[in-house]
Amino acid sequence: MGIRFTKAGVIYIILTIFMGFSAINTNNNLVFLVVSFMLAIMGISGFLGKANIEKLNVRIHPVEDPFAKRGSRFILEIKNGKRYLPSILLKTNLRDREITFIILKPLSSIRQETILKFDRRGRILLDDVMVSSPFPFNFFVRYKKYHINEEIIVFPEIGEKSFFNFNRNAEENTTSTNDKITMKLEELSNIRSYSNDPAKRIFWKQFAKTGELYTKEYTGEDSESFRLYFEDILKLYPLEEAIKIATKTVLEAYNNSIPLTFTISNETYNVKTDADKRSVLKRLALYDA
């Protein structure tokens, strides 16, 4: 709990001192009465200001899956645990995002949406929310840290590249991950290490780059779904880039209802449902983190 005086508050203190001097020097008891009221109000308002940000319960819930490097919607909920007093003009600050709540009645709660952005994938602990308020008179701002201790898993950043090649324009590419877009699909399903495969399947482009042989796998009568080995992507790209590509690929597969089998560290996921998709993204988020 802390307190910071505002300019108006400092002026009020100076005025009270001035009135105090006037009272003493005129020996007028009515001026003393005004000073007494000024001091009393200062005291009572200080007490009320303190009570205003006390007994609150702050919680945060994600509205959508948070991905690194892009804003995600969260709901911030504040509950006033006070039996009689409302909380007025509350300001919350969480990861530099400020939300203002005008009035929160006793024993009631209020929710407001906020956008949070995370720089990296993995487990992120939302530990504290700073609640402050200039209530009642804007003479001082009281603030108090509330522990929320909410651990969230931030999914990896969605990369530009994917193993699917869709004909779509750049604008569509930047919108929400949940949007399903009509796409034309090429039949590439996987890239894996070379193992006596026909020459036409060799990924020559990659050979030219790295000197190692890879085989392109295509969908056809012999395979029911696309297969993607994360460790194979890792052979082509640095870790973070590989994770981004995998994320993009998984999302595109899910959004376009393309059956995908994703293998990472010997764990295999069939991405069919939303839960499957989220399991894969969680695995990717926590990979080596």
Added chain:
Amino acid sequence: MMLRRLIDLGITSLVIISVISVVKYVSFPYFLPLIASLIFNLYSRKTLNRHVLTAVAIFLTIFIAFNTTLNTLVNNLMKVIIIFISIKLLEEKRYRDYMQIITLSIFLITSSALLNINMIFLFYIITSIFLVNFLIILLTIYDNLPEYSLNREELKEIFYKTAIIPIFSIPFAILLFFIIPRTSTPLFDFINREDVAKTGFTSKIGLGGVSTIQETETIAFRAIMKEVDPSKLYWRGVVFDIYRDGSWHSSNRTNRINFTIKGGESISYEIYFEPTYDKYLITLDKPVDLKFQGTLTKTENLEFLTTNVISKKIHYNGSSILTESFLDIDSDITHSKDKKGITDSIFALAKSLKKENDTETINNILKYLKENYRYSLTDLPSGKSPVEEFLFRNKKGNCEYFASAMALLLRANDIPARLVGGFLGGYYNKNAGYYAISNKNAHVWVEALVNNRWIRLDPTPASISSFTQRDLLSLKMKFKIYLDYISFYWTKFIINYDLQTQMELAVKFTTNFKTVKIKPDKITNYTLISIILLALTSFLFIKNKRNTPSYFINKFYKILSEKGINIDPSIPIMRNIDRIDDEKLKKESKKFAEEINKMLFKDGKLEKNTLQTILKNIKRL
């Protein structure tokens, strides 16, 4: 409702209250621009140029400053504040500007306290505190969210719940008022003075002057003392010993004082005196001692005068002996035997009333006046010689005519005589133990010197009851006397509270605290009994309430609410428990519900201890 609109309405109300508090000290033309500004502020969205307005304000302030003297300092300060408020209302207003208007309004109300110590100030200050409280809260919201519009419910919640600030600040302020240190040497004591006409007795009084005093239905002073025989309640003020051209003067000599006052009941009293803008203090006839915080002068005529005029409410302690005469050896009777102003016809009347000795002559004059003249407050004698007019033509008058006639008739018979101006009677307030003496009680009587003793003679036929019985007062005055209780305490505890009282209070407090020797009076006893009864009733009520299931259910919901669970008291308890995510909390809560259900639907016995233990466990989780 839009915040801005609400704020403007609040500001208008505040400015109106502050202006009413000073309306009698500032000339009307100053209010015209203010009224225009208030209307402009409420109905126009336009604002005027800030720089131009500031220049106008500064110019007017300089103009007023040049015309300021010490006597007009506060009045001119009020004018400047009014000008600044008018100008601020015309400007574009943000949080800062509104705060400036609020500050100026409070200054205006406070400045009224420098000229007026009436209890109405309390009304102004408390009303404005409630208003300012609400206004600043709205301004705080406005400063943070200017476009926000509060709905009726939100407004009600803010208004009612934040009213606790001014409500709680009242007792707190009263406590602070008594604690804040006072000084015995204020620098600007001269400011506390209202430029008003003198009230009450002065050193010179023309015939008919007392009736003017009697016309003002205000309290002249209050005296805390025991109740005494009303016929002995003569309050001594000014002694008039010089008669010239139909008016009486006081010689105010202080050279020779040789009084012996004894032989009657001794009375101590404390007087709370209203400002008279003169120097005479009132004492109970005959005063033997007077204690006053300031310099006093005792005159040969047994008067008490202060050095400076009494411009504020003061209080002093006195002791008197209730006797009708006192010994004054070698009394200087230069003035009291002076026959100037006595006409031939008065001389002739005096001679006809003369008896064998002074005492008999006195009694005869008293008898003559009481039997042949009528008491009246209207149609009083006037003219060049009002006493002659009274004695021979009009034959009716009030106390001053009777007393003047008697004094002159005595002087004509070589008996030294003088007039004493003061008050007669008073209205006793049994609960507070004080006499309220109004200006209606103003009275004049005669003192005659016989055998070196000044004897009090009251020739006025008006019954003493007209100076002591409330039934004879006008309805307005009756009401005033009834409400005087409040006014008396206002004067005693607020207006007259000073360094000395503060020190006495501190000593009293520490002594009482050390010795625990409290002597409660009737009121204290009643208050204590009421508090004890109230506490007992509350205790029984709470105890009884604690034996009901709803008390425990409410407590349970409160704990859950504090833990962030969304509780709906209108649905069954189990459905509320279903909302809990935390398994441990859910388990404990179910235990509580089971216990309550058992009580409600099975044996009906309330296991208070079990419920309390469960609640404690839930709280700990």
